[in-house]
Amino acid sequence: MELAVFKHNGEDTGRKITLSDDIFAIEPNDHAIYLDVKQYLANQRQGTHKSKERNEIAGSTRKIKKQKGTGGARAGSIKSPLFRGGGRVFGPRPRDYSFKLNKKLKQLARFSALSYKAKDESVMVLENISFDAPKTKDYLALLNSLNLTGQKTLLVLPDYDKNVYLSSRNIPKTNVLAVSDINTYAVLNADKLVLCEGALDKLETLLSK
Template sequence: MEKKIYSIYGNELRTIKLDDAIFGIPTNAYIVYYAINNELANKRVGTVCTKDRSAVRGSNVKPYKQKGTGRARCGDKKSPLLRGGGVIFGPKPRNYNYTLPKKMKRLALKSILSMKTRSNCLTVVEDFTIENGKTRELLIILNRFMKDERTVIVLSDSDTMIKRAGNNIPCLSFLSYNRLRAHDLYYSRRVIILESAVEKLNKLYHAVGEE
């Protein structure tokens, strides 16, 4: 599959070959669903905690006698049925993290990249950087490819200056070619991938034995 490469000025420069095994496979909706749920679950902190009747502070004395009052029998003031008592089956601290198989995660990422390519939401741009880290200069470049929409830029390496320039842009996020996130890619309206990142993506997936 051939894809046009654009300059930072919006001009067509040349074409680059996209690996059909990464950018041209059918979208597997089920795998994408599992990958996004996995990422959201791993972000959960799980520190919420409630007190049951054994943890609530209070006396163990019966509030009134067992019979003869016409009221329901009650053991103590810590009962969940009374105000100030414990919580029935309340949440406790837990770990929501779980590991998704590597093949499933790679398939989900390739499915999303293929979907973005088919819908013309993926743009390949020549390698560039922002030497002074100014947001204004990055916006001048991005305005040629996006219009106030959620955008992801896939970098070939950890470029500190370009990330610094994009920190003040609320609809923009950065991903490295070897640390992609299914949630960010799927919900983005525009994916801008650098030319060197495309080449490294092709080598990465071939290195793990996937054609």
């Protein structure tokens, strides 16, 4: 698959670049994508949720009324989950939500996501980009020149660039990642995948391991 390489001002450079069929033209595996996205989202969870159960509630443990003769249900402690201020039954406890996936399955998921983007013609190749200083208006100008304003975009850089990242951080629906940080969720969550020219070789090398 061949794609034109664009300049920062949106003009065509006249050069074309060939995407690897082994990465951008495979038969997508939906289940691999599901598992990889599930793992990514699970890994984002802090797992610090906690509620107090009846043994952790501060309060007296004395029997609050006699067992029989009141006409109501028996009650043993004010900390019972049935009462307001009592402990919670089977409440959440701190836990780790992360789980393991095999490297080959994660690789297949990334290949599948990239192949979906290529099939939908949602991949664009851009000349290498760098900013002298973090300026949001410079990144907005880039999006305007590429007709990507208002779309969810993922810009993939060869290496982490602090100025480019900071320039895009306050713009809604934009995401900037280095090749080493690319993941299935980020690719699928974007309407348009913008690959810097220098990132392609690194992407093929990284994903082919």
